[in-house]
Amino acid sequence: MTDWFSQHGIEFAAFVLTLVVTVVGWVVEHKSSKERNKDREEDIKLLREQLEASNATVSTLRDQVRALESQADALQRQATIQEDEASVPEWELRQVQNLRHSVANNNPFDAKDVRVELSNGNEYELGDISRGSESSFLFLERGLEVSTNDDVRITWALPDDLSHRFFVMKPAPPYHRS
Secondary structure: OHHHHHHHHHHHHHHHHHHHHHHHHHHHHHHHHHHHHHHHHHHHHHHHHHHHHHHHHHHHHHHHHHHHHHHHHHHHHHHHHHHHHHHOOOEEEEEEEOOEEEEEEOOOOOEEEEEEEOOOOOEEEEEEEOOOOEEEEEOHHHHHOOOOOOEEEEEEEEOOEEEEEEEEEEEOOOOOOO
């Protein structure tokens, strides 16, 4: 064995040294790998926490958007109801006494420059009629022409836009001499 050792001792020593260096390298690499894994696990944990926080923020924002959409839908429905109410004008034309007639504004809005227009081209200017009130006029044609039973046209403008006129056709009320 001495003979073998003297012939192969250097080779054996080199092999042992290589083996020791390899094992030490594996140990160092393993330790380094464990530290990198630990750093990666901490980074992954931090990223997961950030992701959870971002998801919570997104969820909150989605809830807020849904709430805003719900409010917008409710406001749209309310606006539609108000438009519908405003689009069906509530005017009343009635005989008060003999030739005196009255136009009542039963709308949810004030009306400016209210007029009663007749089919023969005549018109009565009643002025402004606020909501819930009325204005009277002498319907002279009723005294002259008992057969004035044509529809009349009531026209008005809204306070915020005097340039646009609205109208509704109303039947002339039955004439009763009193």
